[in-house]
Amino acid sequence: MSGVSENRVLAGSPSTGEAARGGLIADVPRRALILLGLFAALLLVAPATVGDYLLSVMILVLYYAYLGLAWNVMMGFAGQFSLGHALYIGLGGYTAGALFVHYGLPPWFGMVVGAAVAAVMGGVIGALGFRFGVKGVYFALLTIAFAEFTRILFDHWGWVGASSGLYLPVEYRDTDDLWLLRGSATMFYYVILAMTAGAFILCHWLLQRRVGYYWQAIREDQEAAQTLGIDVFRYKMIAVMLSAAMTAIGGVFYAFYYNNLYPETIFSMHRSIELMLGVIIGGIGTLFGPILGAIVLTTLGEMLTGLTEDLGLDGIKQMSYGVALLVIIVYRPGGLWPWLRRRLGLEKPR
Amino acid sequence: MPIDFLLNILVAGLLTGLVYGLMALGLSAIFGVMKVVNFAHGDMMVVAMYATYTLYTAAGLEPVAALPLVAAGLFVFGFALQRGLVNRFINATEHMQFLLLLGVAMVITNGTLMVFGPDARNVQLDYAFDSYNVGPLIVDKVRVIAAGVAGGTALLLAAFFRFTVTGKAIRACADNFTGAQVVGLHVNHLYAVTFGIGAACVGVAGTLLLLITDVHPHLSTDYTLLGFIIVILGGLGSLGGALLGGVLVGLSEALSGALIAPSLKSMFSFGLLILVLLLRPQGLLGKQA
Structure with a gap:
């Protein structure tokens, strides 16, 4: 029994052909729209009411929600298991970071280049993997191998600072410079909020289009999809490249928010694992799962870190993530969102 | 490059490679029999290393003397893990099994981190x-x-699978699941035994590796990946392949570490993994898929 196949995406009944023509929200239940509106309003006014610490946690939540949405395109929608998404975070972050440090180019330009670089890299991995018939766990290992290979490569590449890292210049300033992404936490909050909202809307839209249905067909049964005349290779490639490009844009945010990049941390497999944990806990293949998962996991991690600060327990946060993953996999393999959605009465009438 | 120097490096790489091979043997046996990819393999290895370390510092037990204890402990751990958790997922999709063992791995790694520090x-x-x-x-x-101990253990294991009734029964389960059930084999029990044996291999390998190198909690991911590289190189499910892969990786690490740069040594292993996955996914000694 597959965790993926148990889920139904928020906007995923076969009758959405009309909805696609009727606009983005035509297929969403009214109650869901109201809750979504409340949620969005809460997020919009949050920086005015919360303190610095809470704001930094919320930025972290949105960052993981964004990355989760990006990973979900590949795994949740098209069913291709990647365990090497840190590669794309790193490529995006390093591309934009290096262009900024060496040539003073704005991050928005670096974002486009970084996303393109990541998409090409994702395309290479995807093309090799799919053409050579590398499937399932073997494909996941292939993605890890590429990420680790690149990590060691960057560790020895002087132009990007090698293993001592790439630093973005930090200066004290009173005003926010949105063009160069230099400024306050509030600015970064709204940037990542916009990115997450954009990714959410993009995913929602994609699932209503032909490509979304093709992906789900491939995910459920690749042979059957092929028999029906779907160009499986092409649509899997679209999923990989889009997911890689989206992840790279998250990497650009990481670079400019944290101002330092080390190959050891940014390309590490732990990043790849971290960014998919939220999706698994929220619900693979669902639209809201990545967001819910990021909220649950980050809150859990921060609370435990805060509570045990005095005890000096190093691994407590990661430990709790591991336990959360086990509990979800064993007791609710579809993730939290399908269950919560039922509880909130947001099931689509059939 | 003096030839003596090169020879010394090759011998050191070969000897370390045999220990790697034993570690990978456990991974390969578990996959070969129940088609489960044990993502917590490196973590079990690190647990074995810490167990050896604790027995040495707390009880003054030499690593070689502690070996049977560690192996037995890891067998029980593996057996229990299979019975309690993995067995529920024996028919789940590959990625669910993978994620389950990833969760186990995270709990183990961070458990050792919390107990022993970084x-x-x-x-x-x-x-x-x-x-x-x-x-x-x-x-x-x-x-x-x-x-020597790694090679001896590998031979013992091969003899176990070839000559003992339990070993033959396990091979029967691997060959034909339904057939094994039809002739009345207790498949679940044999699966747990296999998982235990795989874990015990890692236990022996971990103890032996502590003779050569240090241990810290974050090594677990490296060992898991190393195990994957080796078994995929040799062929998942093939016991001889695991040993051959271990020796090859040991040699390649030693050579690239000495001739190019120590920090680049695993890059060659990952490069090798990519090539093997693409060109010969069944591995060097694996059966044609």
């Missing part, structure tokens, strides 16, 4: 720097012990 630990043996001079070769005593 610092590297090792055992201080009085014969740690002894060596044998064989012609132009200078061979470390600890490496000889480690490789």
Whole structure:
């Protein structure tokens, strides 16, 4: 029994052909729209009411929600298991970071280049993997191998600072410079909020289009999809490249928010694992799962870190993530969102 | 490059490679029999290393003497893990099994981190720097012990699978699941035994590796990936392949570490993994898929 196949995406009944023509929200239940509106309003006014610490946690939540949405395109929608998404975070972050440090180019330009670089890299991995018939766990290992290979490569590449890292210049300033992404936490909050909202809307839209249905067909049964005349290779490639490009844009945010990049941390497999944990806990293949998962996991991690600060327990946060993953996999393999959605009465009438 | 130097490096790589091979043997046996990819393999390895370390520092037990204890402990752990958790997922999709064992791995790694802290630990043996001079070769005593025990364990395992009733029964389960059930084999029990044996292999390998190198909690991911590289190189499910892959990776690590840069050594392993996945996914000694 597959965790993926148990889920139904928020906007995923076969009758959405009309909805696609009727606009983005035509297929969403009214109650869901109201809750979504409340949620969005809460997020919009949050920086005015919360303190610095809470704001930094919320930025972290949105960052993981964004990355989760990006990973979900590949795994949740098209069913291709990647365990090497840190590669794309790193490529995006390093591309934009290096262009900024060496040539003073704005991050928005670096974002486009970084996303393109990541998409090409994702395309290479995807093309090799799919053409050579590398499937399932073997494909996941292939993605890890590429990420680790690149990590060691960057560790020895002087132009990007090698293993001592790439630093973005930090200066004290009173005003926010949105063009160069230099400024306050509030600015970064709204940037990542916009990115997450954009990714959410993009995913929602994609699932209503032909490509979304093709992906789900491939995910459920690749042979059957092929028999029906779907160009499986092409649509899997679209999923990989889009997911890689989206992840790279998250990497650009990481670079400019944290101002330092080390190959050891940014390309590490732990990043790849971290960014998919939220999706698994929220619900693979669902639209809201990545967001819910990021909220649950980050809150859990921060609370435990805060509570045990005095005890000096190093691994407590990661430990709790591991336990959360086990509990979800064993007791609710579809993730939290399908269950919560039922509880909130947001099931689509059939 | 003097030839003596090169020979010494090759011998050291070969001996370490045998220990790697034993570690990968456990991974390969588990996959070969129940088609489960044990993502917590490196973590079990690190647990074994810490167990050896604790027995040495707390009870003064030599690693080689502690070996049966660690192996038995890991067998019980593996058996229980399969019975309690993995067995529920024996028919789940590949990625669900993978994620389950990833969760187990995270709990183990961070458990060791919380108990032992992030610092590297090792055992201080009085014969740690002894060596044998064989012609132009200078061979470390600890490496000889480690490789000898690893090779012996691998032989024992091969004999177990070939000659004992339980070993034959396990091979029957691997060959034909339904057939094994039809003739009345207790498949679930045999699966748990296999998982235990795989874990015990890792236990022995971990103890032996502590003779050669330090341990710290974050090594677990490296060992898991190393195990995957080796078994995929040799062929998942093939026991001889695991040993061959271990030796090849040991040699390639030693050579690239000495000739190019130590920090680049695993890049070659990952490069090798990519090539094998693409060109010969069944591995060097694996059966045609």
